[in-house]
Amino acid sequence: MKRNTEYLPEDLLVEILSRVPEASLARLRSTSKGWNTLIKKEERLAKKSLVVMLIHNRVYLVILDLHNDNIVKVISQFSLNDPLSSSSIEVDIRHVCHCDGLLLCTTMDERLVVWNPCSGETSRIIKPLNSKYSSDVYALGKSSCNEYKILRVHHHGDGFSFSCLVEYEIYDFTSNSWRVVGETTEWSLPGGWRHGGTSVDGNTYWLSRDFNQDCRPRLTTSLRCFDFSTERFGCVSLPVDHASYNLFALSVTREEQKLCLLTSHAKTYDIINIWMATKIKTTGDMSWSKLLTVKRTHPTFTGISFLADRENKVVVCPSKYENSSTRLHIVGTDKYTKVDHHGVGSKSSLPVMYDPTLVQIQQGSLGIGTWKAPIT
The missing domain is CATH 1.20.1280 (Monooxygenase)
Incomplete structure (x- = not known):
């Protein structure tokens, strides 16, 4: 430089x-x-933010520019070919999560790939033993010692109407191995919340469902954080007067990458509120401020993907339904715009803020195999 x-x-x-x-x-x-x-x-x-979108089982880098007429443009695609196969067919991606500019992709055949989109470096990770479940939850995180780890959460049941055993284990890059770190029957990550984990400052947050001693669900839900330093789940406080709203999803602000919560009024779904976490304490207490209140302009659903833009006071989210899934909805206090993400026809999409990083993927002493995956 x-x-x-x-x-x-x-x-x-x-x-x-x-x-x-x-x-x-x-x-x-x-x-x-x-x-x-x-x-x-x-x-x-x-000003032009990079967004990672999972579109029809492929990962794309997308420009999201809310300063100039709501421009959404696909600029590149991540092409992953299996190095163990002679075929040139690309690997299908089921889910994507991120931490510090690194992406953790779960393939349709339940393998895990950690990817740095800018450098093209990838690392093929050994999947957990006896893992055959597409409902397993994965997250990429970082400890206070700057050690990256992968979390896997496995449910022995749906965890919605009744409690089930929930086990969680950690993959350590340096030892190239998995180890069980805990289990519970007191809460679960059901349905649409399962793959809605949100990474902030190296830790990952989920909305969870709580259960009473008789294994039936309570009327309230919780916000839980997995701390990759202590390798434990902890409960985090929600905005005041929890009974007055329904919880839908978590995300981050576009500018500062602060934790955000999307809720609707308990008696009507016409009003949507976006809350921003202003302070996160080690005790689990969290301070919240209401970032945005908008009218519901399209169907919202549990676990909906969204991005909150604090500067422009809008929320951005994709369509759920196939016939309109190439569109992003941009909703503000006094505006509503539907924008096509041009260049891609798809049936599903998931926006994740992306900040290019210089971080290199850790390699274990046993060697987990690396290859370059070009951006096309």
Whole structure:
């Protein structure tokens, strides 16, 4: 970075970079800390957010620009071919989660792939023993010692109407192995909440269903956090007057990557509120502020994917239904827009904020095999 900018004024460099294609600009952010800092601080370069979307079992990088007429544009696709197979057929992806710019992809055949979209580095992970269940929950997280880990949560039942045994285990990159870290029958991650885990500061949050001693569900639900340092689940406080609203989903703000909660009024679904966590304490107490209140403009459902834009005061979410699934809904206090994400026909989508990273994937002492997966 220093060598490149030694003879160029910063304003000229910004002018040059503003003409660089979005996909190339994303890759530049992962080449050095200097490039990353410059691109992030300059509004002309940073205003176009990168979003990862799972579209028809493929992972895409998408530009989401809410400053200029709500532009949504697919800029590149992640192509993953199985290195153990002679076939060139791409691997289908079932779910995607993220942490610090790294993505954890669950394939349709229940393998796990950790991917850095900018560098193209991937790492093939050994799947958990006896894992045959598409309902298993996975999350990628980071401990206070900057060690990345994978969490797997397995339900011995649906965990909706009645309690079931919930087991959770950790994959350690350095030892290349899985180990059980806990189990419970007091709560579960049912239905649409199962794959709605949201990563903030290295830990992952879920909405959960609680059970009484007779194994029947309570009327209330909880917000739980898995701490990758202690490798334990903990309960986190919700906004005040919990009985006055229904819980739908978790996400983050587009700008600061703060935890967000989407709720609706307990007696009517016409009003939707977005809450933002302003302070997270180690005790599990959390301070919340109401970020946005909007009218419901399209069907909302449990576990809905969304992004909250604090600056523009809008919430962005995809359609659920196949005949309209190539659209994103952008809803504000006094606006509603439907935008096609051009270039891709699909039947499902999941937006996840993406911040390019310099992080390299840890490799175990036994070697878990790596390969380059190009962005096309």
